Amino acid sequence: MTDLTTWLREQITARKTLTEAAGSLDWSVGNAVSRTDCFIDTGDGGRMAISCGCYSGGTLNKEEADHIAANDPRDVIARCEAELRIIGLHSAMPGQHPDFCWHDKHELPCPTVRLLALPYADRPGYLPEWAPEGTSS
Numbered sequence: 451m452t453d454l455t456t457w458l459r460e461q462i463t464a465r466k467t468l469t470e471a472a473g474s475l476d477w478s479v480g481n482a483v484s485r486t487d488c489f490i491d492t493g494d495g496g497r498m499a500i501s502c503g504c505y506s507g508g509t510l511n512k513e514e515a516d517h518i519a520a521n522d523p524r525d526v527i528a529r530c531e532a533e534l535r536i537i538g539l540h541s542a543m544p545g546q547h548p549d550f551c552w553h554d555k556h557e558l559p560c561p562t563v564r565l566l567a568l569p570y571a572d573r574p575g576y577l578p579e580w581a582p583e584g585t586s587s
């Protein structure tokens with residue numbers, strides 16, 4: 451049976467790899483013609499021109515463009531790296547009991563790892579028994 455820590459590392463690593471393939475790291479909101487016709491400047495000469503019809507909701511408004519730019523590849527990669535480090539802190543250590551988190555002494559997967567996995571719960575392989583206490587997946 452797959453353990454949550456292994457599965458979660460795979461999900462985070464896949465997300466990080468996908469993001470790294472996106473090209474440039476820093477995205478910003480390009481000069482908008484109007485507040486409802488924004489685009490994302492990908493910083494490498496490319497633009498995501500949302501008004502071309504590739505966005506099913508119509509054109510991007512300023513708030514949507516700000517949100518996309520705030521979640522640019524640099525941000526996603528940094529979050530993935532932080533998540534992987536958190537998993538490293540919340541695992542068993544060599545020479546200690548293999549079923550307990552050395553950081554908080556909870557049985558593995560500890561509540562921190564369960565919470566960290568929650569945003570990935572819609573992906574294949576997530577098991578309902580991994581859900582944090584008090585949630586339903």
Ligand SMILES: [Zn+2]
Nearest residue numbers: 540551554560
């Ligand atoms: Zn822990």
